[in-house]
Amino acid sequence: MFLYFWREAWRSFRAHRGLAVTSVLSLTAALTLCGIFVLFDHNARQALNAIGDRREMIVYLKDDISDVQLSTLTDKVKLYFGEPTYVSRQQAWTELSEQLGDPALLSGVEDNPLPASLRVRLKPELLNFTAMEQAAKQVLEFPEVEDVRYGAEYVRRLDEFSAGMRATAWAAGGVVALAIVLMLFNTLRLTLLARRHQVEVMLRMGASDRFIAMPYVLEGLMHTGLAAVASLLLVFALQQGLTTRLAGLTFLPWTWSLSFVLLALGVAWVASTAALNRILRTIGS
């Protein structure tokens, strides 16, 4: 039984080799697009985690605090907000000169105007805009603190970016699924139309819809499977090519790759079954 269906699928695949090739190519294109997206999403998540480390709060200290005050403050900050690093006035000055690029520019300045500060690497649960704002207010209450800076704008943008990323992920996934459905629908329609006469005869010989459709469903799965594997290879090649420029671009873990292929096959199965049902109904009696 099953052997018969596979043989028929293989026959159809060979008989419409041109159609099969085009179908596999366009499916590969769609899936590669999707794969590239997944790749970047995957890497963006990793990058976001890394960037998260840099979401820091800078606590400027009053000039006249004692070492004891400093160490109590450091302890409190450590307890409630995150890992503090002390930056002395001298260090701040050196950093500024380096940032300006031309050390000569500040050579005329005799007195260092910069305050000392604590750089606080925030706890993960504080890594969003509202929590940070809250934390900043609390820190400002301490008497030893002159001012607090945090990348409010920056963090907001990062939050928006990752939300946008996730939305785009869904949208792109949806679009690609739709594209696959449309492409399979059309390929199957054309295959069946090119064999309309044969399908009619088989219906007249008493073949059930399932009997007629099964080889084409299998063919659609073959196309999709080939395309999914091909697109993963393409994405892998892309990753290998880009990794020299975008250092640290990693490939998808194999669980992702597998689910990618399985998902594509799932969409293909549903699409082709639905398509064939409709097409057989239009071909008729």
Added chain:
Amino acid sequence: MFLYFWREAWRSFRAHRGLAVTSVLSLTAALTLCGIFVLFDHNARQALNAIGDRREMIVYLKDDISDVQLSTLTDKVKLYFGEPTYVSRQQAWTELSEQLGDPALLSGVEDNPLPASLRVRLKPELLNFTAMEQAAKQVLEFPEVEDVRYGAEYVRRLDEFSAGMRATAWAAGGVVALAIVLMLFNTLRLTLLARRHQVEVMLRMGASDRFIAMPYVLEGLMHTGLAAVASLLLVFALQQGLTTRLAGLTFLPWTWSLSFVLLALGVAWVASTAALNRILRTIGS
């Protein structure tokens, strides 16, 4: 004669409405991609011209030059290199404070360490990397000049960018042309395969290849024409949508639009004629 061909083309168009729609849609997709590219290329060219204005050279002046020396230098620079603007030490200081963002940071600095400078908006013919390097060397020879800065890296990038832009333009054009050719080839092949029996019969009735092919060529042109117009409309919609965010994004001039459509039709004509010749040969005797 011609009427007959159009009628046949129309018949085929209607008979394979699904195929026609898919064909038009995929052609539209390809052409829209191409159109978006042309739109951005067009706008990038305009933007590059505008950006060119900002490719300036900064000539730092020695602290001890006289007004006379300054005005001779200004004249010479104006003659050979471009439009100079004088920036006094005071202005430079103000700008630096603004750039640093926090005016308090520099409040402790009593003596302004910055030199005066001439900002030179370069002549158009100097607007490329090598010419600028040359110019910088020459300016450095003047005794009044302390140092010269110019956006060497920036200009090099801009040059690379516009060269890359042009290369991408050609590549994208080629890819889209290829895609159109493949798509038309495939659509026509499928249309003819779905009508293989009919084509065979017509060949046996003594129809010439041209007689059989002409309606399909016309059909291919119809698809392409529709797709080209549709994609222009899409690109227009895109431009209208984006113009609020990317202010100054302008639509293609009508000459470009027209050539876009004509070029697409030309590619379609050549592709479908070639395709049909090949296909008819495989269908046979």
Added chain:
Amino acid sequence: MISFEHVTKRYGERLALDDVTWRMEEGECAVIHGHSAAGKTTLLRLITHETQPTSGVVTVGTFRGGRLSRSHRALLRRTIGVIYEDFRLLPDRTVYENVALSLYIAGQHLEADLHPKVRRALHEVGLEAHRDLLPAELSYGERQRCAIARAIVNRPALILADEPTGALEPKSAAEVLSLLLRIHREGAALLLGTTRAEVANVIGGRRYVLEDGRLRDAAVAAPAGAAAGGA
């Protein structure tokens, strides 16, 4: 097994069958003789449910009238072997595959079962030597033989034969008809439509004349065997 009750079939304003009432029992044999365009094929199509009557009821086996569901229609058709006037072979399958398809559709998938049946059917119509040719590579008469092999390979309960000897010269025609009669004697009901009196004579059985859509019963003829070679 088959019964038509006041069946009328119109195509637009063209009347193909006009108030036909008629029945046929299991294992019976009947001939419908009529000129071209009399409505023979229309009548056979009503039996296979390829088309629906404009009015009246067609009952075939346990399937009574109305529109059948797709799966019921398929089920019904699997019990009938049809020899179409235009053969309806699958152009992309060899003679062997065309005949074997009938068995696959009937749910027989074991090569060991299948192979002898197909060979026997091909032997019965004399096409063993052509088993690997495509229909387009057969002569017209050979194509008709292939269509017959496909219809009988599964030994269906009912054989509908629409001008099954149209492409054959008298000698081959006689052979084919005696093959059909033999299968009928093995138990299958046989309904044969033809424009030719000599074919009707050979078959014998119940004989109907179809003229411009009206069916007339022409008594039961003795199953003759002589009149065949006549022309």
Added chain:
Amino acid sequence: MISFEHVTKRYGERLALDDVTWRMEEGECAVIHGHSAAGKTTLLRLITHETQPTSGVVTVGTFRGGRLSRSHRALLRRTIGVIYEDFRLLPDRTVYENVALSLYIAGQHLEADLHPKVRRALHEVGLEAHRDLLPAELSYGERQRCAIARAIVNRPALILADEPTGALEPKSAAEVLSLLLRIHREGAALLLGTTRAEVANVIGGRRYVLEDGRLRDAAVAAPAGAAAGGA
């Protein structure tokens, strides 16, 4: 007009035509009578250059032997009207359009010219009433009539008829044959292949018997007219 010189046609190891030498003049009429699979269709296909002989030379009109170019082949075919055994109508065109196509292909595009010719041809085969039906909506005999109309509408110099009455009952068959004979008398050459002796008798003209690929000249028969109804 047509000449075969020692023409042999093999399909693989199957010998379809065996050293056939034969000729036919312009305006002549000939019948090839042979059993099914004798090689009749193969012979007609050699004339239309649908296939090439394995050895020997086929000359048709001014086109002598060898492989013709695609455009020459098209040119040749436009002078021949072929009635195929399997009709080869275009399934997506109405009867009228099928017949008119013949004229379009011959380069006649003026409705005013075309319309009366198509109508006359449809009238001659008795299909006026069916002009707007698709082939699938015709009875089998009507399809054959449509194929005949298409072959004769352009009054070609040569008519090749491959079993042109296979789907018709004796009365219609006689009508069709007399139509073909009338067109022959108007000047067209007529070459008819058939498995049926009665058809060969009606046509008269030069008569050949094709048996297992060998062509035998069976003397010239008087253009009879009586033997037709015999069945």
